[in-house]
Amino acid sequence: MKTYTYTDKKDTRSGFGAGLAELGRTNPNVVALCADLIGSLKMNEFIDENPERFFQIGIAEANMMGIAAGLTIGGKIPFTGTFANFSTGRVYDQIRQSIAYSGKNVKICASHAGLTLGEDGATHQILEDIGLMKMLPGMVVINPCDYNQTKAATIAIADYDGPVYLRFGRPSVPIFTPADQKFEIGKAIKFTEGSDVTIVATGHLVWEALEASKALHEAGISAEVINIHTIKPLDEEAILASIEKTGCIVTAEEHNHLGGLGESVARVLAQHRPTPQEFVATNDTFGESGTPAQLMDKYGLNSDAIQKAVKTVLKRK
């Protein structure tokens, strides 16, 4: 079995910051906007190098989305930066009308997604954003898994013409994908080959899925781990090809089971090949204050929870 290790840990938001800085040097049309959270979004390098291409909006996210939409008229490629909650729910209709429906080339870059934002608590921990964004016609939804993948995704979406929601997080997590990867929107990545069960994971749960697959291997269970970084458009072929082999699937995400990756996968399965599926996701609940590790444990979003779900789904085959 192929195993993954890491030597370094970093936050995915820093991958965004590094990608944005690189775009600042290579793509003169890229502009950035922020609503009083420059440090949290790691936008300093871009701003230092391109002060004239940065817009400090103040604490006014709705205004930021509208200004971003306007900046595209004239050929700019705006990257907006704020927390995931304030990037989606707070500004849903502004995104819906001025960006998605109007077909504007805005990149909505959202940090501190999910429970792992930690102690700030439920007001800031959005677990509904993937659902909100994937329901908008034409919106691409991406949730990368580590620093390198987030950096690559940030760079890749500048070359894609259309609205994108890029979701990343606050905590330091293992770096296990290559620094020189090319990021292909909508293309799943198979991390391990397996024959008993398919584990499809996104974001911070990908590393947990790899950890789970190691433990499962020792218990004689062969898991195929697939990284779905793009939730929309979903790589249906990769998922169907895998379950053709394994006959059951576990989906894992730092998001509500309502509206998340799991539901997108379930739709594909129901339509093409009904298959037993278990969901590793939050169960229609808000989050709360706590350390990231405590919260991921309490809400069942880690390697242990994935292993349990695998054992359950295997019995349903």
Next chain:
Amino acid sequence: MPNIKELEDLTTQVRRDILRMVHKVNSGHPGGSLGCAEFFVSLYKEIMDRNDHFDMDGKGEDLFFLSNGHISPVYYSVLARSGYFSVDELNTFRLLDSRLQGHPTTHEGLPGIRIASGSLGQGMSVAIGAAQAKKLNNDNHLVYSLHGDGELQEGQNWEAIMYASAKKVDNLISTIDLNGQQIDGSTDDVLPMGSIKGKFEAFGWTVVDIEEGNNIEAVLKGMAEAKSLAGKGKPICVLLKTVMGNGIDFMMHTHAWHGKAPNDEQLAIGLAQNAETLGDY
């Protein structure tokens, strides 16, 4: 006559609570909390007419809403020291399974809290609704709210400000914490807002200035004046000039401590500058 010395002692103790709470969990927002300590103490100990017992509807008493929910440490400390829950519970701030969430919430049923806040810019609308409910109930009590100055950049405030005067919500006293700071720098660096007083007046509010928002006597006097202006057809805005990080010398006059906890050494210095008065929790 209020006993100023007692209120000052309580304020000092509240500052200690704030520092110790954020230090313990290495997270939270000391800067804005420290700047508003005198305001909270004045409001809960002298200004508001409060029932002994907390219930959500708060009929027959004054109400308070915190819109800038990140300054929860000062709110929790003053609520605890006003008898809403045990001061020992301050020990659980931001811990797993606590009622003292990072930002105030009704979700865990903490007495004293009537609405969740943390996502900025929403509290004034809620306060207006509660004030209108009081009118419908023929309840003569007042509704107070607090907002950050950076928070005023959120457009929803201006919808609320326009509405409150249009609908003559004159049982509402909304205070703005004018500390001139927000996360990315001073409010003037991030987004200069010009004359906030002029804006509120242009929107039809009566404005009361409190120049020394970290002086208990000045706060009491200003809030008493605001109270006397209620019921005259206009909503009332208090512009409370404060110093972010007040009372801890190295935290003052900067945005650096907006959302950063002191380390062990910094805690010790901060506590040394604010000797224990009523007893630590």
